[in-house]
Amino acid sequence: MNPKSILSCSLVALLAGCWSPADPEVMPGRAGQWSGDVIRAAAINKAIVTQHVIYPYHFVVNTDELNPLGQRDLTVLADYYRKHPGALSVRRMGAAQALYDKRVAAVLDKLKASGVETERLTVADVAPGGDGISSERVVQILREPAVLTGGTTGAEGGGDSGSSSSGASAGMAPTMQ
Amino acid sequence: MTKHWLSLIVAATVSVGLNGCETTTKFEQNDPTDPSHYGENDDSLGNEAPTIRTLHSTARICAARGQDSQAELAYSELIKRHPHYMPGYEELSELYLRNEMVETAEAVLEAGLEAKPDDAVLHNNLGMCHLFEKEYDEALEQFTEAASLAPEDARSRANMAVTLAMMGRMDEAYANYQLIIPEDDARSNMHLLSDVTGYAWQEPVEE
Numbered sequence: 484m485n486p487k488s489i490l491s492c493s494l495v496a497l498l499a500g501c502w503s504p505a506d507p508e509v510m511p512g513r514a515g516q517w518s519g520d521v522i523r524a525a526a527i528n529k530a531i532v533t534q535h536v537i538y539p540y541h542f543v544v545n546t547d548e549l550n551p552l553g554q555r556d557l558t559v560l561a562d563y564y565r566k567h568p569g570a571l572s573v574r575r576m577g578a579a580q581a582l583y584d585k586r587v588a589a590v591l592d593k594l595k596a597s598g599v600e601t602e603r604l605t606v607a608d609v610a611p612g613g614d615g616i617s618s619e620r621v622v623q624i625l626r627e628p629a630v631l632t633g634g635t636t637g638a639e640g641g642g643d644s645g646s647s648s649s650g651a652s653a654g655m656a657p658t659m660q
Numbered sequence: 661m662t663k664h665w666l667s668l669i670v671a672a673t674v675s676v677g678l679n680g681c682e683t684t685t686k687f688e689q690n691d692p693t694d695p696s697h698y699g700e701n702d703d704s705l706g707n708e709a710p711t712i713r714t715l716h717s718t719a720r721i722c723a724a725r726g727q728d729s730q731a732e733l734a735y736s737e738l739i740k741r742h743p744h745y746m747p748g749y750e751e752l753s754e755l756y757l758r759n760e761m762v763e764t765a766e767a768v769l770e771a772g773l774e775a776k777p778d779d780a781v782l783h784n785n786l787g788m789c790h791l792f793e794k795e796y797d798e799a800l801e802q803f804t805e806a807a808s809l810a811p812e813d814a815r816s817r818a819n820m821a822v823t824l825a826m827m828g829r830m831d832e833a834y835a836n837y838q839l840i841i842p843e844d845d846a847r848s849n850m851h852l853l854s855d856v857t858g859y860a861w862q863e864p865v866e867e
Binding site: 520530531536539610 | 804808809812831836
């Protein structure tokens with residue numbers, strides 16, 4: 484056996500014997516937690532596309548800034564809309580009109596930055612899949628930026644239909660019993 | 661001569677390698693904690709500090725036996741020695757929650773998040789603490805963060821749904837259920853949440 488072989492064998496044996504207890508992948512507690520992640524993520528992504536709705540919980544509270552989950556879900560939608568332009572719903576749910584308008588604009592900006600042709604996208608405030616109740620309004624996005632109008636109806640968070648603006652909320656009035 | 665040279669190389673390689681391995685398992689020599697206090701010491705050298713596995717197993721065994729004080733000590737030691745080993749924070753906070761020490765549990769989780777800010781499980785568990793305290797805004801923030809960090813983990817979405825329902829945001833809650841469970845189950849859960857929270861919810865009408 485030549486010297487290089489001996490050296491190689493000793494190195495391989497040595498490295499194989501090294502085990503880092505700080506490696507979470509081989510430690511108890513979390514090892515099995517992430518199994519099947521890819522399948523689960525794909526299932527959730529498919530549901531996000533089926534739903535194709537951006538909710539207030541996707542934004543930082545009382546702002547038009549998408550939170551990390553909002554950015555993540557919108558990225559999933561962008562992947563779809565790049566190939567299949569269609570309808571997207573951005574729910575208002577009691578947000579002030581001005582805030583809602585900014586949110587719609589923020590969503591469109593993000594989609595555009597992700598390579599989506601937003602001119603071919605219809606944005607509306609409707610429940611996923613439609614609920615048979617006409618939405619307050621539909622914003623048809625054409626070649627020019629959307630011009631949105633309206634007054635204020637109060638802040639979000641205390642319920643999803645606290646204002647009459649959420650006509651598409653399928654009767655989910657948050658009335659305390 | 662060649663044989664002697666080879667022996668030196670192998671010996672040197674083994675020596676360096678073992679030292680390299682030791683850097684991940686070697687603990688502070690002057691640690692005041694006696695490993696035997698926590699039970700079995702699996703360190704073959706006997707005079708070394710317990711391994712991470714030993715500490716963790718000891719803590720778990722104590723917790724399972726209801727020896728919460730000993731478990732607390734073991735978990736604290738585990739965290740002290742391995743601040744980036746997240747299960748220590750998770751399980752110690754669960755131990756505190758079990759003893760209705762929610763604020764202490766929150767402090768443990770926040771310490772863990774200082775060590776690893778992008779840990780989805782800790783964010784989720786911190787959200788649970790806030791949920792127990794009926795701090796729904798904070799809970800939603802933590803669950804949302806967890807869901808963004810581990811989008812494949814349905815638990816954070818489910819917890820978001822519960823929190824949103826507690827806030828009266830019923831159709832946002834329903835939307836989250838729709839992402840992670842079959843439609844019938846989503847509706848069933850929403851009816852249950854409606855009963856619990858007192859917020860009305862009606863099934864959407866199919867077109």
